[in-house]
Amino acid sequence: MDVIFAVKLYLNKMIEECGFGLKSLLMDRETTSIVSMVFTQSEMLAKEVYLFERLDRSDSIDTMKYLKCIVFVRPTKENISYLCRELKAPKFGQYFIYFSNIISKTDVKLLAECDEYEVVRDIQEFYCDFVAVCPHLMSLNILDGCYQNLHLKSESLERCVEGIISLLLSLQKYPTIRYQASSTACQRLAEGVKHVLNKEGSLFNFKSSSTISSRDNTTLPPVLLILDRRLDALTPLLNQWTYQAMLHELLTINNNRINLSDVPSVSRDMKEVVLSAEHDEFYEQNMYLNYGEIGANIKALMEEFQSKTKSQQKVETISDMKAFIEQYPQFKKMSGTVSKHVTLIGELSRLITMYNLFEVSEAEQELACQSNHSESLKKIRRLIANENVRYVDALRLVLLYALRYEKHSSNDVYSLIEALKKKAPGEDDPGKVSLKGVENIYTQHTPVIKDIIEELAKGRLKASHYPYLGTIQLTDKPSEIIVFMIGGTTYEESLAIYNLNKTLSGVKIILGSTSVHNFTSFLKEIRSDVTASTNSSSKNL
Structure with missing residues (x-):
């Protein structure tokens, strides 16, 4: 797959x-x-x-x-x-x-x-009929009002059905369908897909769409599992530190392209850069590595070039790397796309330093993985007051705090919201951003989707929480899993799927979604959903 x-x-x-x-x-x-x-x-x-x-x-x-x-x-x-x-x-x-x-x-x-x-x-x-982001990830590029439209059975629901059907036909798979029981949108999408499977039965007559059960030699179809973004609202809130996820979070990847036209002193040929693991060997090898590893890998390439040219120029920092490329244009030509990544990493480094993102991320991880309310509250207040910390990062900290300590006796979301208002008076009221209906799952942070797929692959995913559509219920372990997440996925979840494809022996997994979020697009999705819900409630009064 x-x-x-x-x-x-x-x-x-x-x-x-x-x-x-x-x-x-x-x-x-x-x-x-x-x-x-x-x-x-x-x-x-x-x-x-x-x-x-x-x-x-x-x-x-x-x-x-x-x-x-x-x-x-x-x-x-x-x-x-x-x-x-x-x-x-x-x-x-x-x-x-x-x-x-x-x-x-x-x-x-x-x-x-x-x-x-x-x-x-x-x-x-x-x-x-879908955008292939990488071998295990596809997107429909639906960003606005996805939840509300799915509930209303409008264009977004139809588009999701069409995208999933196209994916199944392209992979030649006729699946068993399971969905998240707590989500009406998931149930409606599952029913929509099943309707087309029944209507277009002749198109899904694939001899190779089933796998053999190791237990009784019967054939097992692939599993299509439909999930709701609300299942894990935490993952899109966190700053990311693997290369692909960082680029999307801080610079935004749009159909494999990043617009750098607003970056200070960027060269003309770097105003827009293309990122594709299919055509960029360095990106393919480094997209899932963390920030420090990527810098070390580029430095190693430059040192290799220096040994060939007998250059003694010092190359220790990102700034040294950029200066080296300017002095040795033949390196740029010889190294292909590496100079592009020096530019990208240089910009990431600038933003990380400018916006105190190491400190912000530390506070995020403490909220996600630890339980020290008073210390977290102090740290968030201090970061909100810090002029170098962006409003958007302060907002994500408040949202994380609200999720983490929603039922804590000393919860102080109100004062944090007031501090946000003072930090950026022109912004929308942060109190209107709602994450109601999400399931608060806090352990050491890993995307919730990872645990769900592991349970599914072991044949232990509870049918009460993730029922089958129809009367067929399988107890064996599927070897092919297609997950579709309504409301957008993230590159952190894509990385989790990539790793599961390597570690789960004999299991192949595809992740699909309405979109690939960074925090900005996720926040827009939340606001759109809240606005639509508010308007709908007003009409019913």
């Missing part, structure tokens, strides 16, 4: 089926992200794809009958409308149309009727 491999397989097949010759690629906003996450533009050029355009902007494209056109879009009403318009006045010689998910027969008939010039050579469903 590898989502990047699955998407690449489909995209390669699209291109191969068009045959030799110059090609263009028409996409929508979502499929543009899907493609860019797994292929670079140079790789596509090597496959004779020379033109990349958006279907919704096709009016501005010149007529080029000598080009074959690959259309890769989601099967939405809007895209069908754009395609009909395109086919009525075709700009390319031939069209090979691929939908990222199941398309209705009615829409296929409509496209056929619009193909007056008979330029369409093929229409197929190629199931990759």
Whole structure:
């Protein structure tokens, strides 16, 4: 089970089926992200794809009958409308149309009727209706109002169903479905997926979708487990210290890209950097390592280069590394992407120092893993008053405190909220940020999802808490697990899945979610949910 491999397989097949010759690629906003996450533009050029355009902007494209056109879009009403318009006045010689998910027969008939010039050579469903972030992680990039929309059975629920169905089809899996019993959203999503599985049964007739039970030689299907972000509100609140998670927390990774245009003194070619483990060896080897290890690894590479050039320049700190690259441009060329990571680590170092993040993170971990109320309260008050500590970090400390000591007799959330208001008068009222409904689980901090998957893999996950959808209940140990988390996952949880795939013998795990959060996006999700709930309550009065 590898989502990047699955998407690449489909995209390669699209291109191969068009045959030799110059090609263009028409996409929508979502499929543009899907493609860019797994292929670079140079790789596509090597496959004779020379033109990349958006279907919704096709009016501005010149007529080029000598080009074959690959259309890769989601099967939405809007895209069908754009395609009909395109086919009525075709700009390319031939069209090979691929939908990222199941398309209705009615829409296929409509496209056929619009193909007056008979330029369409093929229409197929190629199931990759999700963003493949890394081999074990996929996202739907749904960020706004996810919870409220799922409860209302609106577009977000439908999009989640479509994304999961596409994932199952791409991996050729027909799963047993389990869901978090305490979450209405999880139950509705599970029922939505089951409905499509039943409706489209012929598409899920996979001979290889089951595994053999070691106990009685019977076949076991994979397990699809649907969880709610509220199960673990702690993980998105904590600052992260592994490389990939730090980059997302402090700089924000958006479809494998980081915008550095606001970074002081950044070079022109570093205004936006691309991070992909598929195309960046250093990132692949270091994305799950901690902050100190990455700096040591870059330093080792520079020392290797110094030995070759017989340079005696001192390289001890991040600043030394940046100065070294500027003095030896041949190192930048020789080392490929390493200079990019020196820039990134340099910016991380600057932000960590500027915002006192070591001290902030220490306070966070004490809240998560220890139980000393008075000391934690003193430390939080001191950090809120510190001018170098950002409002957003002070807010996360208050949220952690509220979770940790919600029922403590000396709970003093009110005074902390008042201190936050004084720290940033222009910000939204921090008292309106609610984490109600979350399950407070405090031990030594590891993501809750890790424990759940370990219990599931051992066949011990309680059916009362995570029931099966339908009457089938399995007691054996699944060897293939697909987890989907409503409300967003984190790179810390992705790391947990990565490690479980290495340590759980004979078990393969995929993690999917509506989005990949950092604290800022998680806070936005919470505020959106609170606002929607408040508006809904007002209407019912």
